[in-house]
Amino acid sequence: MRRLLLLGLVCVMTAPLVYARAIPNPAQRHAPGNEELQKPISEAGYGVGVNYQLQCAGCHLGDGMGSPANDTPRLQGFVGNFLKVPGGREFLVRVPGMSQSALNNAQVADLLNWLMREDGMAGKSTPAHYQPYSAEEVSALRQKAMLNLPGTRAELIKEMRAQGIAIEDGMSY
Numbered sequence: 001m002r003r004l005l006l007l008g009l010v011c012v013m014t015a016p017l018v019y020a021r022a023i024p025n026p027a028q029r030h031a032p033g034n035e036e037l038q039k040p041i042s043e044a045g046y047g048v049g050v051n052y053q054l055q056c057a058g059c060h061l062g063d064g065m066g067s068p069a070n071d072t073p074r075l076q077g078f079v080g081n082f083l084k085v086p087g088g089r090e091f092l093v094r095v096p097g098m099s100q101s102a103l104n105n106a107q108v109a110d111l112l113n114w115l116m117r118e119d120g121m122a123g124k125s126t127p128a129h130y131q132p133y134s135a136e137e138v139s140a141l142r143q144k145a146m147l148n149l150p151g152t153r154a155e156l157i158k159e160m161r162a163q164g165i166a167i168e169d170g171m172s173y
């Protein structure tokens with residue numbers, strides 16, 4: 001009986017080793033047609049709309065409507081208002097979704113300029129004399145960490161209110 005028990009124990013302990021194999025399996029080949037290593041998005045050369053879908057839409061949704069349930073503000077018809085208040089221009093680059101995205105500086109600048117187009121998500125909220133972002137500006141701004149994000153955002157929203165701007169960012173205050 002005891003021998004049987006011991007045998008059982010040995011089987012239980014060795015079974016996983018029998019099935020275990022190195023992961024990734026060193027002998028495994030790439031699937032045909034998929035031999036090249038995947039390019040990072042910063043080098044992939046996708047268009048700006050694709051970059052948005054890949055890096056931003058998971059939270060802000062495809063049409064930029066955001067998701068109050070997930071505390072994600074609406075960009076659609078609103079995001080341009082940040083450019084009307086002091087500090088807002090910097091804020092748009094420094095929010096983590098932007099500054100810590102996998103996009104390079106030029107791609108972040110292109111994305112912001114795309115959002116701010118009149119036919120873009122910001123739509124009519126973009127100020128009349130919009131100055132496009134450059135890769136250099138993004139590079140300088142994204143390196144500075146924002147320490148108090150909710151506080152900074154709340155100040156910007158307060159400043160917008162003071163200017164009489166309707167706060168239609170989809171968030172509940």
Ligand code: HEC
Pocket residue numbers: 052055056057058059060070071072073074075079091092095096097098101111149153169
């Ligand atoms: C993980 C979810 C998430 C991802 C991914 C994300 N964001 Fe955001 N974004 C947020 C949240 C939440 C805020 C509100 C400020 C904060 O808490 O970061 C925000 C704020 C912003 C703002 C400032 C406007 C405002 O109302 O605060 C802009 C502009 C923005 N995001 C654009 C983008 C873009 C463009 C991308 C893709 C490169 C992106 N975000 C990726 C969640 C995300």
